[in-house]
Amino acid sequence: MAELRRYRQGNGATEAALASAVQQARRLTLTWSDGRTGQFPLMWLRDHCACDQCRHPMTRERLYKLLDDPLWERFASDEVLASFEFDVDSLTLIWQDDHVSRFDAGWLHQRCPGQELATLLPTPTPWHQGFTPSHVSHADFVGGGDGRSRWASALLRDGLVMLDQGPCELEEVSRIAESIGPMRSTNFGGRFDVRSVPNPNNAAYTAIGLELHTDLPNWRQPPDIQLLYCLENDAEGGESSFADGFAAAETLRVENPEAFRVLSETPIDFRFQDEGHDIAVREPVIDLDAEGRPCEIRFNNWIRDTLSLPSDRIEAWYDAYRALWQILRRPEGRVELTLAPGQMVAFDNRRVLHGRNAFDPNTGKRHLQGTYLDLDMLQSHLRVLSR
Numbered sequence: 001m002a003e004l005r006r007y008r009q010g011n012g013a014t015e016a017a018l019a020s021a022v023q024q025a026r027r028l029t030l031t032w033s034d035g036r037t038g039q040f041p042l043m044w045l046r047d048h049c050a051c052d053q054c055r056h057p058m059t060r061e062r063l064y065k066l067l068d069d070p071l072w073e074r075f076a077s078d079e080v081l082a083s084f085e086f087d088v089d090s091l092t093l094i095w096q097d098d099h100v101s102r103f104d105a106g107w108l109h110q111r112c113p114g115q116e117l118a119t120l121l122p123t124p125t126p127w128h129q130g131f132t133p134s135h136v137s138h139a140d141f142v143g144g145g146d147g148r149s150r151w152a153s154a155l156l157r158d159g160l161v162m163l164d165q166g167p168c169e170l171e172e173v174s175r176i177a178e179s180i181g182p183m184r185s186t187n188f189g190g191r192f193d194v195r196s197v198p199n200p201n202n203a204a205y206t207a208i209g210l211e212l213h214t215d216l217p218n219w220r221q222p223p224d225i226q227l228l229y230c231l232e233n234d235a236e237g238g239e240s241s242f243a244d245g246f247a248a249a250e251t252l253r254v255e256n257p258e259a260f261r262v263l264s265e266t267p268i269d270f271r272f273q274d275e276g277h278d279i280a281v282r283e284p285v286i287d288l289d290a291e292g293r294p295c296e297i298r299f300n301n302w303i304r305d306t307l308s309l310p311s312d313r314i315e316a317w318y319d320a321y322r323a324l325w326q327i328l329r330r331p332e333g334r335v336e337l338t339l340a341p342g343q344m345v346a347f348d349n350r351r352v353l354h355g356r357n358a359f360d361p362n363t364g365k366r367h368l369q370g371t372y373l374d375l376d377m378l379q380s381h382l383r384v385l386s387r
């Protein structure tokens with residue numbers, strides 16, 4: 001007989017006690033003391049067995065293979081379960097092949113089919129008018145208190161967060177990034193310097209103003225999170241601005257549904273070329289998820305490639321693109337700030353657009369260091385911090 005073992009994933013135990021368990025054909029209906037009830041298909045219960053044969057005892061990864069289970073065909077009937085019993089905090093099933101599965105009642109309570117599983121991550125929330133980003137001090141971020149989770153939560157919720165009063169040290173951005181996850185490398189390297197240089201290969205390495213944009217929309221998977229750490233900002237100009245691309249897309253949907261449709265349904269070409277690279281992709285400006293909500297914005301006027309569409313769709317596409325751009329330009333939707341030395345801005349590059357005003361390199365120095373991170377690592381970091 002398999003060793004019995006509780007299986008929790010640390011999503012917070014419930015106080016509710018298991019009150020009844022009734023088998024109806026190929027399902028078990030469970031009811032808890034708080035009134036919640038759930039119908040659990042037997043095949044689901046078998047697949048989620050947490051014993052040490054079905055889950056690796058060290059990694060907790062699934063070993064059970066439904067494809068190789070000789071009982072599988074019988075899950076459609078009610079012959080698969082030999083017996084079951086329950087008490088307030090557990091449910092035990094004995095299958096026809098004598099395998100025993102024991103479930104924690106609280107674990108099942110959280111996973112009633114059809115029930116949203118509680119997540120530890122904040123919901124991305126569109127900026128409302130007058131939105132201002134959260135600020136966390138560098139000392140709180142590195143200090144071991146709740147600074148890191150406040151920072152990560154704000155970044156996941158708002159897509160933008162500030163870190164203040166850090167040291168003016170080269171590579172501090174790399175240290176911060178690597179405390180969260182590996183830096184995401186691109187054709188610009190793992191970590192990049194933003195300053196005006198001779199022979200630049202992209203507009204960020206000049207002193208010109210940068211219209212709001214997302215970075216690297218010419219990649220199949222553009223970088224998720226961008227960190228920009230300010231080391232020097234003495235030159236005249238160079239102020240930063242940000243806009244919530246998801247909020248702008250939703251405004252466009254309301255004000256100009258046809259433009260929204262065109263931008264979300266028309267893949268266009270993005271392409272970056274320099275000495276050693278030619279990276280190109282064809283994707284829409286607004287990408288929608290399965291529910292039709294914007295899940296990615298690709299907006300970068302420099303590296304938008306030749307617009308290759310049938311001529312009867314070209315004017316409509318330009319009109320739609322201008323309509324979105326006009327919304328992005330509206331002052332009420334933008335966050336404007338001047339980065340101070342020792343300050344770092346972090347933002348979701350697939351949601352929030354960033355830009356800067358031109359600066360005059362003859363009046364002083366401007367130097368940022370930046371890198372990218374995968375959203376998976378940021379989410380993981382917050383889940384681990386919440387343990």
Ligand SMILES: C[N+](C)(C)CCCC[C@H](N)C(=O)O
Pocket residue numbers: 188192194202203204205214215216217272300302303370
């Ligand atoms: C930040 N860093 C300078 C590394 C990249 C800048 C990317 C912006 C550019 N126009 C593009 O998407 O290709």
Ligand SMILES: O=C(O)CCC(=O)C(=O)O
Pocket residue numbers: 194204210215238240354355356368370
């Ligand atoms: O210089 C800045 O403030 C922003 C730079 C930028 O837009 C970029 O690196 O993509």
